Amino acid sequence: DAGVIQSPRHEVTEMGQEVTLRCKPISGHDYLFWYRQTMMRGLELLIYFNNNVPIDDSGMPEDRFSAKMPNASFSTLKIQPSEPRDSAVYFCASTMLQTGAFEYNEQFFGPGTRLTVL
Amino acid sequence: RKEVEQDPGPFNVPEGATVAFNCTYSNSASQSFFWYRQDCRKEPKLLMSVYSSGNEDGRFTAQLNRASQYISLLIRDSKLSDSATYLCVVNGGGSYIPTFGRGTSLIVHP
Numbered sequence: 001d002a003g004v005i006q007s008p009r010h011e012v013t014e015m016g017q018e019v020t021l022r023c024k025p026i027s028g029h030d031y032l033f034w035y036r037q038t039m040m041r042g043l044e045l046l047i048y049f050n051n052n053v054p055i056d057d058s059g060m061p062e063d064r065f066s067a068k069m070p071n072a073s074f075s076t077l078k079i080q081p082s083e084p085r086d087s088a089v090y091f092c093a094s095t096m097l098q099t100g101a102f103e104y105n106e107q108f109f110g111p112g113t114r115l116t117v118l
Numbered sequence: 119r120k121e122v123e124q125d126p127g128p129f130n131v132p133e134g135a136t137v138a139f140n141c142t143y144s145n146s147a148s149q150s151f152f153w154y155r156q157d158c159r160k161e162p163k164l165l166m167s168v169y170s171s172g173n174e175d176g177r178f179t180a181q182l183n184r185a186s187q188y189i190s191l192l193i194r195d196s197k198l199s200d201s202a203t204y205l206c207v208v209n210g211g212g213s214y215i216p217t218f219g220r221g222t223s224l225i226v227h228p
Contacts, residue, residue: 033216042220043162043205056215091161106152107216109161 004110006092012116018080021113023092024073033107034067034077035091043091049075082117089114121145121217122208128223135196139222141206142188151182151189152207156221162205165191196226 005024013019025032034046047057052069060067064083069075079086093107124141131137143151151168166173168180168189179192189208193200206219 043218045215045218048215059215106164106167107162109163111161 004092004094004108006110006113008113009111010114012118013082014118015083016081018078019082019115021077021090023075023110025094026108027073029094029096031095031097032069032075033093035093036088037091038088084117087115087117122206122219124206124219124222126220126222128225130225130227131196133196133198133226133228136192136194137196137224138190138192139204140188140190141219143208146187148208150209153180153191154205154207156203156205198226198228200224201226
């Protein structure tokens with residue numbers, strides 16, 4: 001398996017523009033997570049899905065952020081309109097429920113999208 | 119108090135040294151614990167899980183102290199390639215949301 005795939009790897013955009021980040025989880029994984037990482041705040045969980053259904057989006061900073069998972073192999077995180085403070089590295093991760101609960105299971109991260117909003 | 123706290127470092131050690139990191143967590147009901155490693159400009163990757171009885175993987179030893187609510191990572195005979203940020207992760211305790219520490223930076227020099 002190629003692992004978790006994210007695109008684009010780098011995105012530079014101007015304030016006010018729409019940004020769409022994409023993620024393809026590992027085949028067979030039924031949980032997908034979106035994280036944001038900054039020097040100031042570290043790694044923050046934004047939202048996670050189980051079997052394509054959003055379970056907890058309490059980490060989404062505000063209404064400018066939205067995430068979808070139309071099928072088991074694809075998810076998007078959209079920021080509209082973007083602001084300079086959204087500049088960060090955005091990671092997608094996936095995992096598979098094994099015996100017990102998924103909180104015992106390894107999360108596999110994609111390479112991240114480095115977003116810069118000017 | 120933050121849910122998961124780590125000393126950010128950096129820990130600057132010579133090759134061959136032994137170095138230890140601690141991580142404290144606030145939720146006493148937490149159920150699972152991990153150490154992840156993150157290289158510069160890369161994604162986090164699982165280093166090892168932390169079991170109640172403690173566990174060892176080569177030069178790496180992880181310990182859990184539930185009474186004091188901390189986990190530790192010991193690295194023996196440090197290598198240059200061990201230079202990275204080590205993230206403490208705590209799961210469970212009534213929430214499925216994994217909580218990451220801010221990470222501890224390790225720099226191993228010749």
